[in-house]
Amino acid sequence: MPVAVTPLETTIRLRVQVGTDASGDPILQSRNYDQVKPAATDQEVFDVAQALAGLHRYPTVQIIRVNEAALAAV
Numbered sequence: 001m002p003v004a005v006t007p008l009e010t011t012i013r014l015r016v017q018v019g020t021d022a023s024g025d026p027i028l029q030s031r032n033y034d035q036v037k038p039a040a041t042d043q044e045v046f047d048v049a050q051a052l053a054g055l056h057r058y059p060t061v062q063i064i065r066v067n068e069a070a071l072a073a074v
Contacts, residue, residue, distance in 0.1 A: 002074040007038035007067065012049050015062035028061065038067065 012033040053060035
């Protein structure tokens with residue numbers, strides 16, 4: 001059965017290291033940015049994420065693109 005995919009929204013998630021714990025392991029937090037156009041290319045999302053990362057006080061350790069889509073039988 002074919003499935004139709006309808007993009008709903010995209011979010012940029014930056015994982016930042018805000019410090020280390022007593023064992024020396026990194027403490028990570030997420031920063032989410034909504035209202036990204038689902039049609040944006042991965043390169044465009046990455047470029048925007050890097051620009052946003054430059055505004056943070058903490059180092060960015062990972063950039064994640066989160067896509068939501070509706071699935072329906074055709």
